[in-house]
Amino acid sequence: MAKTTTSDRIKDLILSDGLRPGDLLPTEGELCDRLGVSRSNVREAIRKLSTLDIVDVRHGHGTYVGEMTLDALVEALVFRGVLSPGDDLRALRDVVEVRRALDFGMSEAIVRSLQGTTNPELSALVDDMVAMAKDGKSFPQQDRAFHTGLLSALDNSLVGQLVAAFWDVHTAVLPRLNVAVAADLEQTAQAHGQMLEAAQSGDVEAFHAAITIHYDPIARALDRDVV
Amino acid sequence: MAKTTTSDRIKDLILSDGLRPGDLLPTEGELCDRLGVSRSNVREAIRKLSTLDIVDVRHGHGTYVGEMTLDALVEALVFRGVLSPGDDLRALRDVVEVRRALDFGMSEAIVRSLQGTTNPELSALVDDMVAMAKDGKSFPQQDRAFHTGLLSALDNSLVGQLVAAFWDVHTAVLPRLNVAVAADLEQTAQAHGQMLEAAQSGDVEAFHAAITIHYDPIARALDRDVV
Structure with missing residues (x-):
């Protein structure tokens, strides 16, 4: 230094x-x-x-x-994620916990920015995710677009980039670690809809509850596979 | 890719x-x-x-x-911070908002990990900060040690590193931007004590309130200088 x-x-x-x-x-x-x-x-x-x-x-x-994106951070964290010691999934758990913390920590700002609005694009993403989950398909593009879209009204480009970066790490690391992905695609898909509705109706408590539902399946999958 | x-x-x-x-x-x-x-x-x-x-x-x-630290992230973000367009302090505001979001988002985990404990080292840091603030001195080392120490019980090294990284960015960028540092050193120093007490007594609400008091001076300074 x-x-x-x-x-x-x-x-x-x-x-x-x-x-x-x-x-x-x-x-x-x-x-x-x-x-x-x-x-x-x-x-x-x-x-x-x-x-x-x-x-x-x-x-x-x-x-x-340059544009000073967080690509370097993603690359380093993805690698750290797959290099996590033995078969404990600590690095991925850490990343998931950071994602949840950012969602929780930005809740009030997100709810404030979306209260009283309608968001056809985000609603369409939720509909797509729910439909795909019913067909047993995963929905990574829609998921990422939803999470970054939720933050786009915030006028804080750093948070949006961080959320996208940790989403990328999470998604890149998950298949390489052979985590048994929880069969709770539908719960996750619908939780996005609950987050959106809570934000639009200005209900911070409901938004918190939806975040918990959203991260529940992956948290359970990681706990089950860890130990 | x-x-x-x-x-x-x-x-x-x-x-x-x-x-x-x-x-x-x-x-x-x-x-x-x-x-x-x-x-x-x-x-x-x-x-x-x-x-x-x-x-x-x-x-x-x-x-x-290597150890895969987040030093590269810090370097890129510090530079982006000082390069923020014109004299608007958006990049620093973004960083401060991320710091606050991480503190908020990790509140429950922090309170859970510290409830019922006593933490002489963290208490000593608070005493130092309060004493230095009374003398009109700033207390960057103690401040950083407190924030990372608060997370050290968490068993999530990524969150600790991120909080330290954003603290470093904040502290490196602040003087280069000529922000009029709010004269609320004492409020900030004491807010650390309130965060610690709230966590030790298991009171998430009080912990949230202390975070708000903690970030209030810098939020005001940034708003005042930013138009």
Whole structure:
């Protein structure tokens, strides 16, 4: 943390030049000149910043300021998830608990933002999920779209990205761990509808109850398989 | 996501070899042979995995499986925080909201884990914070130790790391944005004591109330400065 690295200096340069996501960075040669460091130094720093999505290297075009997505977090957490010690599913349980905590913690803001509104797109997603569950099908796309959609009214892009990131980790890790997925697809599908109705009618308590119902099947599946 | 990269193949090798954090990876030469790729390919992949803390390069010793901390997340989020558009403090507000959501969302688990216990170390941190606040001093170390300590009984290392990560982002971004720090040091210091007392006495409602008091000063400071 204490040592200023070339990547730190490139970040400072982005700030001092007032560059924004999508803006073109100076060329490699210009960065060498301005920072007084070697080309290999600049290249290594750019690679690191690219991994963090702080810059975006478009080969043949140049290097741009990146969108700073949480993709790196997802990659690291997915791997940590599948690497969790032995066959205990602790890493996945941790992720599920964080998902539930974020849903609980944002409840009041979500309910406030949706109270008195109607949300045809979210309702359609719920209908799709319920129908697919009745056919014994899982519904990952609809599920993810529902959870991110619920937060989209919030004007907090970080929460939306985190919820999406942990959803991705959860979904990527689950099949690799051979968890016996609970046959409670219908309960999960319907819980989404209960969350939406509670939010639209401004009922924080009912929203909390729906979250509990929503996470119940996966929590039971993890408890059953763990030990 | 679809294309399998050399770094993906190194991750698969870590899994198939049953390596754990702290274990030594095969040498660069062995990785080239086993994966059938060039040395420069392996080097670039190792650099990427090192940025994500999936591997840990100890120069002169070898490359080990890393601890998969969230340091990369912190670095990316700090930068996004200071790069937030114009002088609106949205990124910091987002981070503060996530911190509050995690505290709220974990309330029941925290209260359950601390109910009926006494926690001399956490109490001492509260006393220190209150004393320092009375002298007009800020108390970042004690504050961070308190928040992570509160979660340490939880058996969920991910939540603890996330709370610490967002605390770090908050603290790193705050001075760079010239937010007028609210002069409510004492309120914040005492709110920690209220959180601890509420948890120890098993009172979830009081715990929620203390969280609100805790975040009140920073929420007000951000609103005041943000238009």
